[in-house]
Amino acid sequence: MAPPGGWGTSVSDTDEPIAGAMEHVAHQPAGGAVDGLVGVLQRLCTAAAGALSASGAGVSVMAEGGARGIAAASDPASARIEELQFIVGEGPCIDAFALRRPVLVPDLTDGVTHRWPAYAPAAHDEGVRAVFAFPLQVGAARLGVLDVFRARAGPLSGAELRLAFTFTDLAVRTILDGQDLAVEGAAAGGLDEAIEHSAELFQAQGMVMVQLGVSLAEALVRIRAHTYAQNRRLGDVARDIVARRLRLDPDDS
Amino acid sequence: MTSISAQRLAKVFVEVADTLVDEFDLLDFLHMLTDRTANLVGASTVGLLLADQRGRLQFMAASDENTMLLELFQVQNEEGPCLDAYHTARPVINADLRQAAARWPRFAPRAAAAGFRAVHAFPLRLRQEVIGALNVFGAEVGGGFDDGDVQIIQALADIAAIGLLQERAISRGEVLTEQLQGALNSRIVIEQAKGAMAQARGISVDEAFTIIRGHARRTNQRLSDVAHTIVTDPAALTTITSP
Numbered sequence A: 001m002a003p004p005g006g007w008g009t010s011v012s013d014t015d016e017p018i019a020g021a022m023e024h025v026a027h028q029p030a031g032g033a034v035d036g037l038v039g040v041l042q043r044l045c046t047a048a049a050g051a052l053s054a055s056g057a058g059v060s061v062m063a064e065g066g067a068r069g070i071a072a073a074s075d076p077a078s079a080r081i082e083e084l085q086f087i088v089g090e091g092p093c094i095d096a097f098a099l100r101r102p103v104l105v106p107d108l109t110d111g112v113t114h115r116w117p118a119y120a121p122a123a124h125d126e127g128v129r130a131v132f133a134f135p136l137q138v139g140a141a142r143l144g145v146l147d148v149f150r151a152r153a154g155p156l157s158g159a160e161l162r163l164a165f166t167f168t169d170l171a172v173r174t175i176l177d178g179q180d181l182a183v184e185g186a187a188a189g190g191l192d193e194a195i196e197h198s199a200e201l202f203q204a205q206g207m208v209m210v211q212l213g214v215s216l217a218e219a220l221v222r223i224r225a226h227t228y229a230q231n232r233r234l235g236d237v238a239r240d241i242v243a244r245r246l247r248l249d250p251d252d253s
Numbered sequence B: 001m002t003s004i005s006a007q008r009l010a011k012v013f014v015e016v017a018d019t020l021v022d023e024f025d026l027l028d029f030l031h032m033l034t035d036r037t038a039n040l041v042g043a044s045t046v047g048l049l050l051a052d053q054r055g056r057l058q059f060m061a062a063s064d065e066n067t068m069l070l071e072l073f074q075v076q077n078e079e080g081p082c083l084d085a086y087h088t089a090r091p092v093i094n095a096d097l098r099q100a101a102a103r104w105p106r107f108a109p110r111a112a113a114a115g116f117r118a119v120h121a122f123p124l125r126l127r128q129e130v131i132g133a134l135n136v137f138g139a140e141v142g143g144g145f146d147d148g149d150v151q152i153i154q155a156l157a158d159i160a161a162i163g164l165l166q167e168r169a170i171s172r173g174e175v176l177t178e179q180l181q182g183a184l185n186s187r188i189v190i191e192q193a194k195g196a197m198a199q200a201r202g203i204s205v206d207e208a209f210t211i212i213r214g215h216a217r218r219t220n221q222r223l224s225d226v227a228h229t230i231v232t233d234p235a236a237l238t239t240i241t242s243p
Helices: A013-024 A036-051 A075-088 A092-100 A118-123 A157-191 A201-211 A216-229 A232-244 B005-020 B026-041 B069-079 B079-087 B105-114 B146-165 B173-201 B203-217 B223-232
Strands: A056-062 A070-073 A102-107 A130-138 A139-152 B044-051 B056-060 B090-096 B117-126 B129-138
Touching: A036 A056, A036 A070, A036 A139, A056 A075, A056 A092, A070 A075, A070 B005, A075 A092, A075 A139, A075 B105, A092 A102, A092 A130, A092 A139, A102 B173, A118 B105, A130 A157, A130 B026, A130 B173, A139 A157, A139 A216, A157 A216, A157 B223, A201 A216, A201 A232, A201 B069, A201 B223, A216 A232, B005 B026, B005 B146, B026 B044, B026 B056, B026 B129, B026 B146, B026 B173, B044 B069, B044 B079, B044 B173, B056 B069, B056 B079, B056 B129, B056 B173, B069 B079, B069 B105, B069 B129, B079 B090, B079 B117, B079 B129, B105 B146, B173 B203, B173 B223, B203 B223
Parallel strands: none
Antiparallel strands: A056 A070, A056 A139, A102 A130, A130 A139, B044 B056, B044 B129, B090 B117, B117 B129
């Protein structure tokens, strides 16, 4: 894998959105008392909120059944709104996770009270006028949701939507790679973006899942960890797995 | 190529209309459309690509699917008739693949090696925007599409684009984004399921796809639902059988 250094010169045009988002995250102050994965996700939320003219953003990591794991937010108010959904058991984040697609609500007052009778008024009371929820997923591997909150009603522009998807990709990589690799791993992956959308990579994920008898999400983690450890490219590793030239070691996690 | 029969065309339009009032699944709809287009124009293979949020063309559905074809669709992210149709909003008609190596140095030799001689691409237009392309491959050159054929296929491509707006709130651009992202992710699930089935049975991913698609057809389920079951419920890998 190419060294992650020097995004400005080594990143191709198509990767610029990722590089831009990475820079937003890099410019956030380190999360103070909060270290590790939560700290990185918190910086990501702050960067996303800033870049998307939002009042705040939150990430909830979720188990396959929908139970909430670790969470991070750009600020205490966003953390409350994020948590609210899990208390009342409804909201855009929960729907995005269940439906496996974004739930974009440009106007929280516009006929959505019947959709979320408890969540919508409560979020409104917190000053939220628009919510955009993006599932963090790779096919059937579901990791959680990124929520973006805005204090004014109105849709995300095309450019903002593209940026939001870039932050979503970044959050997925951060969660998969864990705290150690969060920044360098994601940066290196940014050079590989076209490969990350190849059919072979997704096929390899399914194969490793069955071969190792692990969940699909765990299979993704194993493939990425192997790629970093061997200093190879994700696309090459995937090709070798699909061609059955490579079997991942069950103990190599 | 002979002109398209009016009766068969009418049947396809009725079928499309029928799909649109039914419970709607974007991937199933696009697959049906590629299938019928292939039959209608006597093409070897018809595929459909949609632009994702970053403007990259992503493979969504095809009348036939295997590793070689997937590569042919995937490479058109960088070059090829679909990228041209997407960028210019104009169809690419009757391109002779043996004469196209200079125009598409990566795409043309691969398409020729896959046994195709001619290729066409039609922009998927939605209002003022181009959102993807319909890709038609032929095994023969000569007797290419005439103006009438081109208009009919373009009409089918336009229907595909309208199908994307099937969910009720047509005025909401958000719905299109939500639906497209959902379908893009379902496409990924299908690839993951191919890999899981291939590994479980010790077969190729192409053979795995044949089994998964056959099972979906026999049990009258959506391809994406069967695929999802395969990667989330390990027991499904043993219960799904070949005919």
